[in-house]
Amino acid sequence: MKAIDCKNVSVTLGGYEVLKGIDLEVEVGGWTTIVGPNGAGKSTLIRATGGIIKSSGNIKIIDKNVQDLKHRELAKFVAVVSQKPIIPMGMRVMDYVLLGRISHLGFFESEGERDVETVVLSLESLDASHLSDRFVGTLSGGEKQRVVVARALAQSSPVLLLDEPTTALDMGHQQETLELINQLRVERNLTVLATMHDLTLAGRYSEHLAMLVGGKIVAEGSAEEVLTESLVSSHYGARVKVIDDKDGPIVVPLPS
Amino acid sequence: MIASTNDKNCVVKPVALNKLQLCLAVIAVLITAFAGLVFGPADLGMRAVIQELLNRLPLVDFDSGLSSRQQAILFEIRLPRVVLGLLVGSMLATAGGAYQGVFRNPLADPYLLGVAAGAGFGATLAIVSGIGDGLGFLDPVPLAAFAGALIAVALTYTVGSGRGRLDQVTSLVLAGVAVASFFTAVQTFVQQRESETIRQVYFFVLGQLRTAGWDEVTLLAPYTLICITVIFLARRHLDVLTVGDEEAGSLGLNVRRMRLVIVVAASLGTAASVAVSGLIGFVGVIVPHAIRLIFGSSYRVIIPLTIFFGGAFLVIADLVARLILQPAEIPIGVVTAFLGAPFFVVVLRTAWKN
Numbered sequence: 001m002k003a004i005d006c007k008n009v010s011v012t013l014g015g016y017e018v019l020k021g022i023d024l025e026v027e028v029g030g031w032t033t034i035v036g037p038n039g040a041g042k043s044t045l046i047r048a049t050g051g052i053i054k055s056s057g058n059i060k061i062i063d064k065n066v067q068d069l070k071h072r073e074l075a076k077f078v079a080v081v082s083q084k085p086i087i088p089m090g091m092r093v094m095d096y097v098l099l100g101r102i103s104h105l106g107f108f109e110s111e112g113e114r115d116v117e118t119v120v121l122s123l124e125s126l127d128a129s130h131l132s133d134r135f136v137g138t139l140s141g142g143e144k145q146r147v148v149v150a151r152a153l154a155q156s157s158p159v160l161l162l163d164e165p166t167t168a169l170d171m172g173h174q175q176e177t178l179e180l181i182n183q184l185r186v187e188r189n190l191t192v193l194a195t196m197h198d199l200t201l202a203g204r205y206s207e208h209l210a211m212l213v214g215g216k217i218v219a220e221g222s223a224e225e226v227l228t229e230s231l232v233s234s235h236y237g238a239r240v241k242v243i244d245d246k247d248g249p250i251v252v253p254l255p256s
Numbered sequence: 257m258i259a260s261t262n263d264k265n266c267v268v269k270p271v272a273l274n275k276l277q278l279c280l281a282v283i284a285v286l287i288t289a290f291a292g293l294v295f296g297p298a299d300l301g302m303r304a305v306i307q308e309l310l311n312r313l314p315l316v317d318f319d320s321g322l323s324s325r326q327q328a329i330l331f332e333i334r335l336p337r338v339v340l341g342l343l344v345g346s347m348l349a350t351a352g353g354a355y356q357g358v359f360r361n362p363l364a365d366p367y368l369l370g371v372a373a374g375a376g377f378g379a380t381l382a383i384v385s386g387i388g389d390g391l392g393f394l395d396p397v398p399l400a401a402f403a404g405a406l407i408a409v410a411l412t413y414t415v416g417s418g419r420g421r422l423d424q425v426t427s428l429v430l431a432g433v434a435v436a437s438f439f440t441a442v443q444t445f446v447q448q449r450e451s452e453t454i455r456q457v458y459f460f461v462l463g464q465l466r467t468a469g470w471d472e473v474t475l476l477a478p479y480t481l482i483c484i485t486v487i488f489l490a491r492r493h494l495d496v497l498t499v500g501d502e503e504a505g506s507l508g509l510n511v512r513r514m515r516l517v518i519v520v521a522a523s524l525g526t527a528a529s530v531a532v533s534g535l536i537g538f539v540g541v542i543v544p545h546a547i548r549l550i551f552g553s554s555y556r557v558i559i560p561l562t563i564f565f566g567g568a569f570l571v572i573a574d575l576v577a578r579l580i581l582q583p584a585e586i587p588i589g590v591v592t593a594f595l596g597a598p599f600f601v602v603v604l605r606t607a608w609k610n
Contacts, residue, residue: 052506075508082506088498090553094268095495102496103508110492116270132268155507 002060003028003159003191004049009057011041011048018044019055020215026208028062028158031185031192033202035226036212037236042195043083045212046163049193050080061159075103079152083163085144089137093147096136097122100154115154122153125187126180142173149181160185162194166201174198178205199251203227211235223248271554273561281564285342288568292338292575297583298329305330336470341574342567343473343480344465344529345539349566351522352540353547353558354487357494358518359425365540366526369432369519370408373439375530378404379460380443384450397460398475398531404439405527411435413519417512423501424512462587463536465574472532483525484563490518494555536570536589542596543569546603569596 004026011019018041026032034042048055051066051074059066061077069077079100088096100122101115123129126146131139136147145165152160165181166174182205185192196202202209203223211219211226213235219226227249229242243250294305300322307320308330322330351366359368367373382400416431417424447457493514496504501511529536543566544558551557573591580586 047502050506052502071505071510072508075506078506080503080506082503086498086500086503088553090548091495091498092268092271095271095554098270099496099499099507102492105492108489111270119270151507 001028001062002026003030003062004032004193005058005060005063006045006049007058007060009045009048009055009059011044011053011055013044013053018215019048021057022212022215022217024210024217024220026191026193028191029185029189030208031182031194031206032208032210033206034193034195034210034212035197035199035202040212041215042212043163046080046161046193046195047082050074050078050161052080072103075155075157077157078159078161079155079157080161081148081152081163081165083167085148087136087144089135091136092132093123093128093134093136093139094119094132096147097151097154100151103155118156119150119154122150123147125153125184126150141168142170142177145169145173145177146180149177153184158189159191159193162192164195164197167197174201181205199227199232200249203248203251227251271552271556273557277551277557277561281561281568284568285564288571288575289338289342292341292571293330293334295575296329296334296578298326300326300330332469336473337465337574338571339473340465340476340533341571343476344533344536345543345570345573346484346563346567347480347525347529348536348539349543349562349569350484350487350559351526353544353555353562354490354494354518354522355540356544357497357555358515358522359429360498360500361425361429362545363541364429365537366522367436367535367537367540368429369412369523370435370439371405371523371526371530372535373436373443374408375401375405375527376457376461376535377408377439377443377446378402379534380447380457383453383456383460384446386453401460402527402531405530406524408435408439409519409523409527413516424515425501459587460534461589463534463589463592464585465533465570465577465588476528476532479525479528483521483528486521487518487525488559488563490514490521491555491559494518494559498553534587534589536592538589538592538596539566539570539573542592542600546600549603549606 002025004024006022006024009019009022010017022045034045036042047053049059051069064077066074097119098111098115101111101118104115105111123132126149128143128146128150131143131147136144139147145168149165166177169177178201181192184190194206209221209223209226210217211231218235219231227242229240232238232240232251239254239256241252241254243252294300294302304320304322307318308322308327310316311318311320348366352364355364355366355368356362378400379397382396387396412428412431412435415435416428447454493509496507496509505511544562547558547561547565551561573595574588576595577586577588577591
C-alpha cells in the first residue's frame, strides 16, 4: 500500500514553475529521501506533499486527496518538519510539543491527559524528556531539532515529512537524529519522506532515493543507482568520487 | 501519573493559569472596583458603601445612613461608571492582546486595523452635522462611531486579505495603516471646516467614561461579553500562531479562518467600546505586555489575566481622572498614558534584570 502517491505534480511560485510533473510513490513504512542541488525544488515538493502550498496534479496521502482535506484532517495524516522552524522564544518545550496535538482538539476543547501523555512519550522516544521544562529558545541546535521532531511525532500521524532535518547539526548529532527517526519509523511503521544535502548520509538511512533537478526527477532508485559519479557530478556541478562500501556508497568531494 | 519528569524528577506540566494568578486578578478587580465606588467628589464613607452593597443581598438589611441622594450617587453614577470602566478596560486590553498574537506584532493595539480612525471619523461627522441635536433619547455619536469603526476594519480586511506576494499579516497591517491615514485625513478635514465643534471632537478623541449611566452599560455588555468569550476560547490557537502561518497550518490550524474570527471579535468589541467611551489609548498595549513580562508569554495565561487586569487598570485610571483636578475631570486617555507609560518602564526594566 502506498503512503504517499504523487502524480504529475506541478507547482508554480511567483510565475515560475518550480516543480514540473513529479511522479513519486512511497510505500507504507518506507523512507525515501529527495536529493538534488540547491534550487531544485526539494522543499517545494515537501511543502506541496504536506498540503502547505497549492499544486496541480494529484497528491494522495494514505489514499486521501491532500487538496480535499481540511487542515485538521490533513494534520492527522501528515506531519511536517520544516527546514527553518520558527522558534517561539518564551515557550517551554512541553508547551511547544503540545502544539502538535491541536489537530486532535475541537475549538472548545483543551488538551487532556491523553494529549499530555502523547507529548511525554514523543519527548521520551527522542531522548528529550530532560528538556521538558526548558525554554525552546535556549536550546542548542541538536536539542532544538529533536524537540521539533518530537512535536511532529506528537501529531500521531503516520507520514512524516522532513525538510533538511540535519542541516544545522554536527556529524554526531546528525547521526543521532537520523538513528532516532529511523528507529521510530520501524517501531511505529511510519512513512518518511525527507530532503537531505549530505548524499552519503542520505544513502545510509533511506531505502529509496530520488534525485530532483530543475523541478524534475532525473534518477530514482537505491543509493547505488542514484549516487553515481556521473549523476552527481553532472547535476551538482561537482567533482566527486564515489567509493563503494558494503553499507552503501560514500560520496567524497575531490579538489581540483 | 501523567506528566513528564526530568533528571531531577520534578513534574513538568503544560502551562496553564494557576489558582494564585486567578486570585490575584480577582482581588485586583474587587479592590479597584471598591475604590471606584468609595472615592469621588461626594464623600460616602467606606463603611456605608459596604453596607449599601450588602443590602442588595437577600435577607440583609443594614442602616448605612446614606441619604437617598447619596444612594443615587452610589448606584446610578458610580456603580455604572465602575462597571463601564471594567467592561471597556477588559475589552480594549483583551483585544490588544489578541491583535498582538494574531499579527505577531508587539506594537499591535486594538486600533491597528483602523478602528480608531473610523470611529473618530464617524463621531466627527455626527457631531459636526448635529443630527442628534434635540433628539435626546438617541445619541447619534456612539452609533456613528460604531459604524465608522466597523466600516474601517471591514475595508482594511478586504483590502489587505488578497493572496499575493506579501503574507497576510504584513498585508493586513499595511492596509490598516493606509485605511487609518485616509480616515484620519478626512476626519481632520471635516473637523477643521467646522471649528466650533472642535472641542467636542477633541473630547471624543481623548476618551471619557464620564457620561456613564446604566444605558451605556447595557448597550456595551453583550458585545463585550461575547467578544471576550470568543477571544478567551481562542487563547490556545493564539499560542499556535506564534510558530508562524505556515507551521500553524501544517499543525492543523485553519490560519485564515482563525485570524478572521479573532480579528472580528476584537474589532467588534473595540468598536462598541470606542462608541461608548471614545478613544482611550494605551490600555491595549500596556496591559497585555505587562502581563506577558510578569507571568510569561503563553496566551493561555495572558488572555484570562488581561481580561481582569485590563478592567482594573481602567477603573484606577478613571479614578485618577476624576480626583486629580476635582471637581473637574481630565480625559481618561491622558491618565492611561500618564500612569501606564512609567509603570510599563518599571516592568520592562525588571524583566530585563531577570
